[in-house]
């Protein structure tokens with residue numbers, strides 16, 4: 173179809189009237205939006221605002237890829253979901269909300285986990301991919317699939333109060349690998365589930381991703397290619413850093429077989445044995461019994477200051493050098509915010525010869 177030909181119903185013309193008024197968009201631009209196919213990988217914190225604004229703007233086909241279900245801890249920031257959606261697949265619940273918001277667009281739910289085995293086939297049908305995932309294995313996989321298929325990739329990431337936005341593989345521009353040649357060491361970059369995130373931050377970063385996506389479709393402005401936007405919500409400061417393409421990263425021909433392994437996630441069969449866990453009730457019972465116990469809090473001092481249940485504070489990163497101050501023969505219960513860092517710490521203690529070590533299941537969240 174000729175993108176310059178307006179093919180809108182009266183209801184669409186009215187709906188998109190504020191776009192149609194802009195000479196930079198107009199009927200031709202709105203037609204480009206209607207003809208566009210955009211895949212959003214991850215319908216969580218970032219995915220929700222990206223999807224909401226792309227749907228409202230009239231992007232004709234939106235793919236929603238997510239393997240997860242809605243958890244009540246998602247509702248603090250994943251604004252497409254209601255309390256009644258808890259337990260439902262995100263790709264399905266989000267599609268319902270978006271279809272109600274805009275009946276003139278098509279929504280494709282992909283309720284799958286993205287892997288090397290399905291990425292190329294899934295991406296094929298889309299013009300642009302927006303990465304709203306939350307882990308490094310998926311980010312490298314999404315990048316490589318976009319490079320192989322020659323698709324622009326709109327990237328966003330959040331951490332506590334900070335965010336990053338960029339556009340990769342745009343018209344021969346640099347890729348995610350040009351910016352980050354190697355993933356961080358396992359445990360070096362904790363997830364939102366572990367470290368927390370300001371609820372509005374994905375809204376801030378996700379709307380920037382949506383903006384870049386619309387600019388790419390419309391051919392408007394200066395796309396954020398070869399530039400990384402750094403968002404500091406606490407200082408409300410925005411900085412841009414330039415980076416260059418590395419030719420080898422733009423010439424990938426095949427996906428890696430296992431992105432989790434590339435990112436240092438060990439396969440289940442060689443994972444260190446998980447330390448035994450204790451429930452919050454079991455810990456409370458132990459504390460009341462007076463049986464000897466070393467209670468270890470492996471969070472950061474600022475988290476401890478906010479709330480603690482006693483015990484010794486030894487942030488996870490400092491644990492290896494603090495081992496000499498602990499008694500290897502007295503049982504140890506390690507806890508953190510949600511049970512992830514404490515599991516790592518408990519495994520370390522067991523490997524160092526501590527006789528009896530437990531990790532508090534779900535951390536302070538359950539206590």
Ligand SMILES: Nc1ncnc2c1ncn2[C@@H]1O[C@H](COP(=O)(O)OP(=O)(O)OP(=O)(O)O)[C@@H](O)[C@H]1O
Pocket residue numbers: 213214215216217218237238239240245246250262284285286287304305306307310363364365
């Ligand atoms: N490889 C993947 N395949 C499918 N979905 C993915 C993949 N990687 C990440 N996701 C999805 O991306 C979304 C990221 O959202 P977000 O960062 O808000 O995390 P969350 O898992 O919903 O929340 P939390 O980590 O706090 O529990 C999640 O819904 C997750 O299921």
